[in-house]
Amino acid sequence: MDYSLQELLVAASAAEIKDGDVIFAGVGVPTLGALVAKLTTAPNAIIAMESGSIGPQPYRVILGIGDNPCVENCICTTSLWRLFSDQQRGYFDVGMVGGAQVDKYGNLNSTAIFGKGSYTRPASRLPGSGGANDIASSAKRTIITIPLQRRRFLERVDYITSPGYLDGYDARERAGLPGGGPAAIITNKCVFRFDPVTKEAYLYSVHPGVTVEEVKAEVSWDLKVAEDVKVTPPPTEEQLRITRILDAGGIYTQGNLKNLTFDKYINMLEESYESLKEIFKGVR
Amino acid sequence: MDYSLQELLVAASAAEIKDGDVIFAGVGVPTLGALVAKLTTAPNAIIAMESGSIGPQPYRVILGIGDNPCVENCICTTSLWRLFSDQQRGYFDVGMVGGAQVDKYGNLNSTAIFGKGSYTRPASRLPGSGGANDIASSAKRTIITIPLQRRRFLERVDYITSPGYLDGYDARERAGLPGGGPAAIITNKCVFRFDPVTKEAYLYSVHPGVTVEEVKAEVSWDLKVAEDVKVTPPPTEEQLRITRILDAGGIYTQGNLKNLTFDKYINMLEESYESLKEIFKGVR
Amino acid sequence: MSVVEIDWKKKNDKRMTLKEAISTFVKEGCSIIFSGMGGAQCVAQTYEIIRQGVKNLTLIGDSPCECGDMLIGAGLVKRAEIAWCSYAVAGLGNNFRRAIEEGIPHPIELEEYSNYTIGLRLLAGALNIPFMPTKSLLGSDLPVYNKMIKEMEDPYSGERVALVPAANPDVAIVHVSRADQKGNAQIEGFSSNAENMARAAKHTIITCEEIVSTEEIMRYPNLTIIPQYAVDAVVELPYACHPWNFPYAYAYDITFHAMQLEAFKTREGFLKWLDEWCFAFDSWEGYLEKVGYGRLDKLRRIERRFTRSSL
């Protein structure tokens, strides 16, 4: 069965989730991955949305961390500060974060690319931490999603928005951070994991058709490679089927937002109600 | 119209409440006073109950700070910690507190009477602060209710459970307390208020039939007396009428709890529903 | 947390009997906290702990009534970190008084706070932060006798604030209106400090008037004050608060309470009460039958005239 890169990323994100996990997920690929996991291998997974919703099972695609689907069929609506407090308390197993730069210790930058400028006048200003710093600080394990590009994979990021393992080894514990740190970096070409002692990222698996050399060329430090580099499993038929129902409009997996008209959007919602209600039956 | 001492205390408590006040009240005379005020001169007063209820208008007498009447026709049910936080924020105008000992600066003891013993092995152990310390710390003004007895009115209490003006003058501000401190001490014989500069309690009014000398005999420090000692106004007919409807069973104003049977209690509640519904109509 | 501890919270069906829940989580020497405030007290839960005779407890609480006074009277409390112990309108906490004044049945250690600052200790525990600042306690004698209350200068303004340490009890017992088998717990009415004690504790036992389906929980997600991931066990326990009230469920049985507290005035009266109302039965069911379901039903029915559940 043919699949797009985005669909592979959804499947790779889903693969990181164990049954019963509580997941702090942003919109897009992470939420799709969490929902695919819930609808396949992890029926007891709970998704938490930053605005203050816990456990939604929405019958439409989620278009914002405070979009109405976040409260649909959920078990609890509460506050942002309470949800993050629950994460700081250690109740959240998986946090999904992204960024514009990542370094060998899994530190993430989503604040500013300094370029020839500085923090106060950067070459490129990004949105900022949002909840990413908090997730990276407190989730039991974090999953990083970021495109593999040499300018993004750095010895050291310009600005640590979200702490990974800081300077490696026990630097994270010494800083007083309660969460476990990054478990994986999922990119468009491969998956990285972290050495249990040095906490340095190493190449764990390449996506089908990608070579180790291709990956190394896009990493700006001397990348360590697993002895037995695996091939990232392609999406299963069931994963693909569910992904395509969840994002039937192709907003995340096809980049279709630009072509969407209001009438097509309302129509998409109407159809979504029926089709998603059907697939959620299994986990209710 | 004849009235009991308890009924006078209810009226004196009611007299301390201004329209629009937010009142933190315990059960018994304070709540009755607050409700009498609300049903007469202060229709926009809001009563807050420690368990987490704001603005109840119950159709029966409140028998505990977490009794069900606390949630009846209220505007908000929330948490204890949130309610006290709102008080610490400065939203509560009046706090009503009691104790076993009070001193010339309005400090209250509801923890332990040391006697010949000590804090760890006192002659008489009292229930403790409960919320009294918090109310006395943060309410804009506190109203103290305590029986007038020489062993209770001391130069200095054994233990400051609830801060009044501490050592007088600006000691309270220096301690960092946000609330305004005691505004009055209401006793079974008189009302005290506080000197605006020294913060020492002085005799403000005597209840009808009580002499200044009688009061002085029950105070163990050299009591200052207002130049024009007033007579505490007796309850008005309306105040009495309402008090007797609110506490129709005489649980607080007649000490009738001991004689109450289960059937009389259920009957009392049934009758209360009709009579209180009627008197609350005016403020709804 | 050990792996075993995490497993309870991940279970999909957390239902057990009160007896099982207490014997599983309430261990000799542990610290424990109960929900309720001036009503809605955990009475059935207290009786079961007395029945099981779990000793050397550290009781943490804002204003415990039965769960303070009776556990102390039963000789099960080594230490109390509380703000108040009594029964308010119906009577005094005579077991608490006897323990402090006379060391009967044995002396207890006391660490005193106020209701709000116990609430803040639980908030800190729920947030996994070591302490909370407050304006309460300043100037009073509570910090004089309780060295766990510290004062500091605010590093921003230089103002004085008091600090109270986080509380993380081994066990929290929280009584709610309803919960599903996973532990999603809803309360109608006030929640006192329930949502924070559930999160502050290592193990959380939810007892409820009624177990409902998860679909029913999903109908009112705004009422869920404790989500399943903070819960280890769920016990259906109707009339758990008798003689106390529970909002939208049953009225306060103050005449029963007055009788009970009259008995507690003497040590002998208290011990006789335990024999007749606690040790005589194997479970709360026996107590309820002795009270009489006719009486309980009257309390339930009269409550519906005043506070009617909208669930």
Next chain:
Amino acid sequence: MSVVEIDWKKKNDKRMTLKEAISTFVKEGCSIIFSGMGGAQCVAQTYEIIRQGVKNLTLIGDSPCECGDMLIGAGLVKRAEIAWCSYAVAGLGNNFRRAIEEGIPHPIELEEYSNYTIGLRLLAGALNIPFMPTKSLLGSDLPVYNKMIKEMEDPYSGERVALVPAANPDVAIVHVSRADQKGNAQIEGFSSNAENMARAAKHTIITCEEIVSTEEIMRYPNLTIIPQYAVDAVVELPYACHPWNFPYAYAYDITFHAMQLEAFKTREGFLKWLDEWCFAFDSWEGYLEKVGYGRLDKLRRIERRFTRSSL
């Protein structure tokens, strides 16, 4: 607080128009915060402030969208204490980017936190305590560039914690499902940081989809997240979040949003948008008419299939 300030909160009828509420409370040089998080954004309120041209604002917020990016683009923000500024799925915050990268229309001061620690700053403000401890921010570069984030040793355990200072904005604008004329505010669904911003602020403006009677509020007291004593003004403001969603009320108009954000990609596009969608009208009513009530009604009706209010 001055006497005048207290009077607003004691008023029995706090209803006013949005125009009156903004002109009364949002003054040049004041600090301001808006409710909403990844949805449910205060859009109408932002347009009115732009219309009134209130300058030199200090914007405090977790993740402001229109109320961050558009106020910055309109040149009204002197300083921002925030965690994030963008529009998520529909597009980037290009006004924010232009201000930081190029100083267009003018540079702004930036004090950066994370969403949670902005939430904690508001919690501290709501509790009238000077700071909150947290485990967030540790080890990251946020404290390197923001000196208001302090680190200290916990006096109980010696562990490291970060501190963030209380936030007490001059004005909070909080949009809710419904409120009565006294300001008792209820939300169905998530509340982001709304209940704390309302309490942290000196003046709180409640805007709501619907004004209801106090009797209606009393039917669901558990849903009241902000009581009247924290509120200065109440404004009925339906569809205030368009093109954003509001839970149980109307769906996200993402196609409109995509069009809007396409326009915002250039400075000229943004200014033209202001002319056409903001300055062309005297009030939000004009905007809604231009969007079209037929379209709004479709968003309302489709939402009812997914989240149906139980109020």
